[in-house]
Amino acid sequence: MSSVVLVLIFIVATLCGYKLIKNVPSLLHTPLMSGMNALSGITILGGITTVSVIANKYNLLLSSIFGGLAIILAMVNVAGGFGVTHRMLKMFDKKGAK
Amino acid sequence: MQLQTYYLACALLSLLILYGISLMSKVETAVKGNYLNSIAVTLAIIITIIYFDIFPQKSVLYVILVCMAIGVIIGLYLTKKVEMIQMPQLVALLNGIGGAASLIVGGCTIFVASSKFESITSIIALIIGTITLTGSLIAAAKLSNRISVKPIIWKFHQTIIVISIIILLIIITSFIIINNLPILLLAVITFILSGLLGIAIVIRVGGADMPITISLLNSFSGVAGSICGMAIGDILLVSVGGIVGASGLILTQIMCKSMNSSILKIFQGKTTTKNSVEEESVIVRNDNNEDVKDDKEVEKKSTEKELTAYEVLSQAKKVIIVPGYGMALAQAQHLVKQLADALEGNGAEVKYAIHPVAGRMPGHMNVLLCEVDIEYEKLYEMDDINDEFSSCDVCIVVGANDVLNPAAREAEGTPIYGMPILNVDQSKYIIFCNYDLKPGYAGIENPLYKRKNNVSLLLGDASETLQSLLNELNEELKEKVE
Numbered sequence: 001m002s003s004v005v006l007v008l009i010f011i012v013a014t015l016c017g018y019k020l021i022k023n024v025p026s027l028l029h030t031p032l033m034s035g036m037n038a039l040s041g042i043t044i045l046g047g048i049t050t051v052s053v054i055a056n057k058y059n060l061l062l063s064s065i066f067g068g069l070a071i072i073l074a075m076v077n078v079a080g081g082f083g084v085t086h087r088m089l090k091m092f093d094k095k096g097a098k
Numbered sequence: 099m100q101l102q103t104y105y106l107a108c109a110l111l112s113l114l115i116l117y118g119i120s121l122m123s124k125v126e127t128a129v130k131g132n133y134l135n136s137i138a139v140t141l142a143i144i145i146t147i148i149y150f151d152i153f154p155q156k157s158v159l160y161v162i163l164v165c166m167a168i169g170v171i172i173g174l175y176l177t178k179k180v181e182m183i184q185m186p187q188l189v190a191l192l193n194g195i196g197g198a199a200s201l202i203v204g205g206c207t208i209f210v211a212s213s214k215f216e217s218i219t220s221i222i223a224l225i226i227g228t229i230t231l232t233g234s235l236i237a238a239a240k241l242s243n244r245i246s247v248k249p250i251i252w253k254f255h256q257t258i259i260v261i262s263i264i265i266l267l268i269i270i271t272s273f274i275i276i277n278n279l280p281i282l283l284l285a286v287i288t289f290i291l292s293g294l295l296g297i298a299i300v301i302r303v304g305g306a307d308m309p310i311t312i313s314l315l316n317s318f319s320g321v322a323g324s325i326c327g328m329a330i331g332d333i334l335l336v337s338v339g340g341i342v343g344a345s346g347l348i349l350t351q352i353m354c355k356s357m358n359s360s361i362l363k364i365f366q367g368k369t370t371t372k373n374s375v376e377e378e379s380v381i382v383r384n385d386n387n388e389d390v391k392d393d394k395e396v397e398k399k400s401t402e403k404e405l406t407a408y409e410v411l412s413q414a415k416k417v418i419i420v421p422g423y424g425m426a427l428a429q430a431q432h433l434v435k436q437l438a439d440a441l442e443g444n445g446a447e448v449k450y451a452i453h454p455v456a457g458r459m460p461g462h463m464n465v466l467l468c469e470v471d472i473e474y475e476k477l478y479e480m481d482d483i484n485d486e487f488s489s490c491d492v493c494i495v496v497g498a499n500d501v502l503n504p505a506a507r508e509a510e511g512t513p514i515y516g517m518p519i520l521n522v523d524q525s526k527y528i529i530f531c532n533y534d535l536k537p538g539y540a541g542i543e544n545p546l547y548k549r550k551n552n553v554s555l556l557l558g559d560a561s562e563t564l565q566s567l568l569n570e571l572n573e574e575l576k577e578k579v580e
């Protein structure tokens with residue numbers, strides 16, 4: 001993947017995200033933040049890559065320690081973030097249904 | 099997996115996530131949006147495993163799966179255990195964890211980087227990830243009161259920050275210019291300096307500026323991930339990280355605007371200053387309060403005034419409740435709800451006015467009030483309700499100060515000057531359920547406390563004062579019925 005394309009993707013994604021997230025009312029800012037926490041756990045993809053790359057270049061133990069730790073941390077983010085966001089949103093929505 | 103298929107999948111998943119986020123802008127669809135996002139992330143993980151051909155490498159696959167399982171267990175445990183009141187520190191902590199993951203990936207990638215672009219982006223990912231990690235840990239510690247919420251300023255604070263930034267910039271530049279660097283040494287130095295920088299920046303921020311700090315760290319955790327993605331050439335990571343970064347940036351902007359402040363000012367610890375409207379408040383001071391010297395005397399006075407507070411409430415037709423961090427601190431949201439129920443039972447209309455920076459994180463008050471079954475339709479943003487204060491009979495302030503301090507309009511040169519505030523001063527009667535009369539975090543005295551008429555100050559823990567107010571109101575209403 002060329003570096004220019006990657007930087008372009010970054011810019012486009014940021015602009016799209018910016019446009020969309022501007023519409024989120026302040027009522028939902030806390031769930032938005034925790035939802036974003038969950039999404040930033042996407043770094044898990046980096047963890048997976050790291051494990052496989054380092055396992056091939058150095059050894060499995062090294063890759064398990066570092067890559068594994070990254071995967072655990074990112075997964076905590078994903079699971080914890082989505083879980084907490086869900087809890088909060090249900091709290092909000094329950095009121096709407098009444 | 100073929101390259102084209104992989105790119106297509108990445109593009110689709112990015113769109114799916116964007117759609118999920120757009121669903122999160124409405125309460126009715128937000129749960130669905132959250133589900134969609136979680137499905138998208140799960141798919142992203144599966145696609146990445148397939149793309150890197152990990153299935154045949156059994157040992158690597160097992161490591162990944164076991165680590166994921168551990169992460170899920172910890173994450174779900176956090177989800178179950180956390181209480182709504184702990185949400186600010188949880189978000190801060192999750193920001194930090196995200197930063198930590200990026201710093202590890204960035205740090206590892208430096209050693210396997212095959213191009214300049216890869217090594218530069220991985221060192222930047224390492225820097226931003228580490229700043230996010232240590233900054234968020236300090237923020238979480240401050241929010242859970244493990245360390246003082248007041249700004250802590252070291253000797254040579256500014257010097258430490260400036261020197262760290264300069265050295266980090268030199269390291270980045272050296273990666274651009276020089277080949278064959280001692281990578282391990284530089285990575286360790288970068289890690290230490292960035293960590294120090296994160297601590298130094300956040301430790302100087304005070305409690306009331308936490309909403310801005312958390313938002314910014316939220317943004318950082320996304321940007322760190324995104325730059326990590328550039329380092330390893332992962333499109334999904336780049337795009338999703340960018341989206342998260344944008345979200346944090348928007349929140350930071352909103353928070354700064356609501357405080358009439360800038361990020362630079364806040365991270366220089368410049369927000370707490372000495373009281374400069376003292377003179378003015380002396381003039382405003384009236385006979386009633388002349389002999390007030392300490393809180394105890396005020397309290398005595400306030401019990402005399404309390405007689406009128408619930409009488410006014412029992413006749414009120416329209417009530418606006420203004421919650422602040424004091425409500426969160428006293429866990430008084432349940433009592434706020436009971437009080438509102440009693441008032442509504444008495445035929446009054448109850449609304450809630452929520453300032454964007456009330457509390458310790460964006461949307462903090464909304465979460466607490468929704469937790470106690472208050473309909474979200476009754477929660478109003480500042481601009482939507484500010485015109486209604488003049489038509490309300492009673493305004494009940496629960497643990498809020500700076501966000502309604504009229505000094506923000508007049509007192510030039512003070513930290514809160516120009517900050518948009520709730521027009522509480524226009525309401526016919528104000529009941530304060532605040533802990534004390536000390537100036538708020540901004541250090542500016544609130545002239546409303548000195549107002550002669552139609553103000554009732556119920557000082558102390560908001561839970562206790564609200565409870566007594568509620569009891570008296572209920573008795574009054576009972577008498578009325580009889």
